[in-house]
Amino acid sequence: MLTNNIGIFSRVITKRSSNYLRSNIIHRFNSSSASKPQLSWQEYFKLKKQRNTINLGASVLTGLGGAAITLVSISNIEFDEKPIFGFDPVIVLSSFVILGGGVGYLVGPAIGSSLFKLSNKKALQQFTFRDQQFLSKIKVKRVDPSSQSFSNPVPDYYGEKIYSLKDYKQWLRDCNAFRRKSKEFL
Template identity: 30%
Template sequence: MAGRVARAPRAAGLRRLASQSKAAAEAAEQELNWDEFFRLRKQRRLWERLAALPCAMLGLGAGSAVFATLPVNPQQTFMGIDPLVLFGGSALFCGMLGFVAGPSVGRVWYRVASNKDVARMLDRKEAEFFTHVRANRSDPSFSSARNPLPDFYGEKINSLSAYRRWLRKQREHERKGTFKLGTKK
């Protein structure tokens, strides 16, 4: 009996040590590296783009169903516009509204389909990424017709090399905006 009592604290200590090492391993796994972040970001954008088409079709179908049931008097116009043209345009507007709302629906679908921890890590890394973008982007007051602002929000950045390219473009934009064109006189 005394042997069992002596082992119990040791076993509890081993379990505690194992749980601490497991927690440390999970914390290391939860740190998302930049390559993985860009891969997940590209995957989320694909979901957003693919959701736009079904949402547009759903909006067009719902708008068509609603406006097809309304009574039409062809001899009466609405602000000088034929009611059939107005109802058709309204149904198309519902489709466009669905297309615009589609990426938001796609983002929600992605969050539901993916692991919650991965979605949280992606959100944290995205906030860190936009902090980097905000700190390194060029001043928009340097923009002109001959010197347009390159990718203000960094939306086209999809890899580390693209980020470095974006940094070079920002520095070039700032250099041109301050009239340091590097020409020899």
């Protein structure tokens, strides 16, 4: 009777421990799969290009808006033919319009990155993980710019013009050519 109860007790413990192990394995599997990126490199480069396009478009729009706002606010000012800051008033006021457009252009990427984050909420975490991976690869593979010259310029130091795997491979070849040229000519 005692051996029969022990057998039943051991089966219950084994069943419970196997369920615990199974749920633990599933939990670990799910948590580790969430931390690993599901975003392929092609999708990453597509999103990177989309981010840069949105930032550029937002910069152009905010630059034009800043220039327009400055122009409207300056057009309400009455001025006579006296010099402003020792310069002709038309030159000073037009430089203010250009300055307003420049400030607007600099504000554009902040608005563009917000729009990009809003439009790609689902893939944003994976995108930032891939972006960190990409930037660490660029940091390791890029060349030392101290040996650059007019005949041997540094190839895209920050990897800003890389939008595909083909571009990345070409960038690596350019970096190797730069290293080779800098060794041969120095």
